[in-house]
Amino acid sequence: MSANPTSTQEANEPTGELVIKNIAMPKNTNRYRDIFGGWLVSQMDLGGAVLAHKCSRNRMTTVAIDRMVFLQPVYVGDVVCCYASISKRGNTSVTIEVEVWVERLLDNTKHKVTEGLFTFVAIDDKGKPTPIIWQC
């Protein structure tokens, strides 16, 4: 059974701003030499954090990852591109939609492979939630 399609899966172009571009390397594979999902999630967390830090002056921490879906496999050599956009602005939190697209240079194609919602909370120097000081 294939992964549940979402409203944006059929889109031909990514939503959001490009926050990370990286190449999937052999060191990012599992024992079957497929790209390890945890590596992809860490790229998405970093990508979401790039936008969270661009938009707020606070120290931020990840509190939740929701609606994570792996739509297609990622292969060694794929150019992994994370796109991020703000989905919800809260008082101390911001929820960021992160999409991952891969570029396959050999056949010049682009595919959406993963998406998820990452929520970041602004924290003070004691690690407690604090209102976000928006700058975007």
Ligand SMILES: CC(C)(COP(=O)(O)OP(=O)(O)OC[C@H]1O[C@@H](n2cnc3c(N)ncnc32)[C@H](O)[C@@H]1OP(=O)(O)O)[C@@H](O)C(=O)NCCC(=O)NCCS
């Ligand atoms: C993030 C943390 C400071 C939040 O503390 P807390 O006491 O649970 O915070 P609150 O209940 O006051 O919620 C703070 C904000 O987070 C949001 N939030 C809390 N849990 C959430 C969840 N599961 N999903 C989405 N948002 C959530 C709240 O809605 C609130 O947002 P708002 O102010 O914009 O309305 C605390 O849970 C923590 O330190 N977690 C560990 C974070 C971490 O180490 N991350 C890295 C993982 S390696």
